[in-house]
Amino acid sequence: METVRGAGVVVTGAGGGIGAALARRFAAEGARVVVNDIDAAKAEAVAAEIGGHAVPGDASGIVPAARAALGGTVDVYCANAGVAPTGGPEAAEEIWAAAWDVNVMAHVRAARELLPDWLDRGSGRFIATVSAAGLLTMVGSAPYSVSKHAALAFAEWLSATYRHRGVRVHAVCPQGVRTDMLRGTGSAGDLVLAPTAIEPEQVADAVFDGMAKGRFLILPHPEVGDFYTARAGDTDRWLDRMNRIQQKLERAEAAG
Secondary structure, X not given: OOOOOOOEEEEOOOOOHHHHHHHHXXXXXXXXXXXXXXXXXXXXXXXXXXXXXXXXXXXXXOHHHXXXXXXXXXXXXXXXXXXXXXXXXXXXXXXHHHHHHHHHHHXXXXXXXXXHHHHHHOOEEEEEEOOHHHOOOOOOEHHHHHHHHHHHHHHHHHHHHHHHHOEEEEEEOOOOEOOHHHHOOHHXXXXXXXXXXXXXXXXXXXXXXXXXXXXXXXXXXXXXXXXXXXXXXXXXXXXXHHHHHHHHHHHHHHOO
């Protein structure tokens, strides 16, 4: 992997958690970093800490401002902002819409802005924080699972379409990470994710290792690769196992 020293890097959802860890790591490696978050105070705090540029606001529309802050060029874009609502088909339309907008369409809109320049100069790197839910599923949240599957599909499409033209794409798929998002997942997160949760900095380490090795799939929890293979190899058996987890979750919630 070429050095990121001097590269213009944008990290969305970087006011905390994985995004903040990525912003810190890129800055430590010598990159010029734009810190984006919907919470302006958090974005400004992380930017001040790392000597970066705060560009707060909705991740869907920040590419022009981020490009200007970096002097005209974005080399690496980390589509990290995400939401993790709970519920199934009964979840309100606005909950489904928000999951789709933040977890999928923000990636699409960023790529729409970035690709003309990247294709013209023959280089660019798009890093999508997808989650293991995009490879597998997540009990307790249909909006999250469905939108993360779509985020993975979009990253796959980008890679398949543009890799010969210098655009490198990575899909980062961790399980539990000790962030505010994990703490907000309730019983499902406590049951499925918390026991093997890792620190955000470990995700950042995995991202840099994956970039160096040119991997599309970056798995901070390596066992996710085995689960993904099992899902493809015997889908009914895998669904039976997931349903047993769902039943365990229902028993835990019923017991309080």
